[in-house]
Amino acid sequence: MNPIILECKGLSKRYGNTQCAVDNLSLSLERGQIVGLLGPNGSGKSTLIKLINGLLTPTAGTVLIDGMLPGVETKSIISYLPEQTYLSPSMKVKDAISYFTDFYKDFRPDRALKMLKDLDIDINARFKILSKGAKEKVQLILVMSRDAMLYLLDEPIGGVDPAAREYILRTILMNYSENATILLSTHLIQDIENVLDRVIFLQNGRAVLNATVDEIRMEQKKSVDILFREVYRC
Amino acid sequence: MPWDLDNDRPIYLQLMERIRQDIVAGVYKPGDKLPSVRDLALDAAVNPNTMQKALSELERDGLVYSKRTSGRYITEDETMLNQLKAELAMQHIRQFLETMKQLGFKKEEILSLIQEALKEEP
Numbered sequence: 001m002n003p004i005i006l007e008c009k010g011l012s013k014r015y016g017n018t019q020c021a022v023d024n025l026s027l028s029l030e031r032g033q034i035v036g037l038l039g040p041n042g043s044g045k046s047t048l049i050k051l052i053n054g055l056l057t058p059t060a061g062t063v064l065i066d067g068m069l070p071g072v073e074t075k076s077i078i079s080y081l082p083e084q085t086y087l088s089p090s091m092k093v094k095d096a097i098s099y100f101t102d103f104y105k106d107f108r109p110d111r112a113l114k115m116l117k118d119l120d121i122d123i124n125a126r127f128k129i130l131s132k133g134a135k136e137k138v139q140l141i142l143v144m145s146r147d148a149m150l151y152l153l154d155e156p157i158g159g160v161d162p163a164a165r166e167y168i169l170r171t172i173l174m175n176y177s178e179n180a181t182i183l184l185s186t187h188l189i190q191d192i193e194n195v196l197d198r199v200i201f202l203q204n205g206r207a208v209l210n211a212t213v214d215e216i217r218m219e220q221k222k223s224v225d226i227l228f229r230e231v232y233r234c
Numbered sequence: 235m236p237w238d239l240d241n242d243r244p245i246y247l248q249l250m251e252r253i254r255q256d257i258v259a260g261v262y263k264p265g266d267k268l269p270s271v272r273d274l275a276l277d278a279a280v281n282p283n284t285m286q287k288a289l290s291e292l293e294r295d296g297l298v299y300s301k302r303t304s305g306r307y308i309t310e311d312e313t314m315l316n317q318l319k320a321e322l323a324m325q326h327i328r329q330f331l332e333t334m335k336q337l338g339f340k341k342e343e344i345l346s347l348i349q350e351a352l353k354e355e356p
Contacts, residue, residue, distance in 0.1 A: 034281055173276055194280045214244040223241035
């Protein structure tokens with residue numbers, strides 16, 4: 001098995017004639033890690049995630065997932081949680097489960113149903129009647145109930161209260177396997193610092209730091225959260 | 235309940251401290267099987283790899299040992315456990331003495347204050 005699950009080489013994305021959203025970025029991630037993609041608004045987090053899952057094509061450079069260019073095969077091993085919901089408001093939770101079961105060979109409906117039950121979410125409810133937090137939880141449950149190789153979670157804890165955040169983090173910890181890697185973007189570092197192996201700081205589309213959480217604490221004698229505030233001081 | 239961890243020190247060191255403390259406090263008895271890495275990581279709300287590292291370090295120190303397929307166990311070496319207990323006690327005492335020094339107390343004063351406090355203990 002290729003130990004590298006994700007490799008970006010000189011990756012750039014420019015929208016029209018603007019500044020690069022992702023700028024000559026090179027990095028590689030090994031399997032079996034939870035990686036935080038950190039950066040202020042507009043630093044290129046979502047663009048990078050969309051380049052990895054093939055929703056955007058690079059202006060220059062390449063991205064390889066398990067050695068493959070983004071395509072049908074990589075979609076089958078990537079589980080992606082977008083920043084915005086894509087589930088139709090009129091759809092019922094159980095319909096979403098059957099969609100996922102049809103779409104993804106690696107989807108485990110029993111796992112999803114168990115988590116929904118733990119959270120007292122009615123599978124007969126339509127998405128339009130669910131609270132924002134409940135909707136986010138359902139989406140994360142769907143995404144984490146796949147046995148994927150690479151999970152791309154774009155702001156998974158952005159819109160939920162602290163208690164739900166804790167549940168979501170537990171869900172992530174509980175469902176991820178040793179061979180899988182999770183790349184999650186967020187600006188709420190403090191809440192998730194302890195569950196991360198490694199952090200990547202993005203600034204203007206470049207990786208300005210790529211280190212493990214304990215390396216940062218050992219060398220800087222401060223938390224990633226404090227370091228982030230220093231690096232990105234306005 | 236996630237474990238209470240400081241923000242400015244490496245996480246794995248703090249996990250090691252917590253497990254050591256639990257061993258001394260009798261949460262785990264000599265020869266007890268430790269929960270799995272995953273369960274401990276979930277309980278502490280930390281990354282499983284970090285928990286793995288903490289346990290490997292404790293194993294290197296000899297405080298826990300692993301059986302090939304069945305998991306990790308607390309050492310039954312009483313000498314080592316007593317030594318650990320004494321070490322933790324000394325750590326707390328040194329911290330206390332440091333604070334008392336900062337407050338301006340001399341050695342004899344500290345000693346008599348301790349004796350007084352001990353008398354008040356039931």
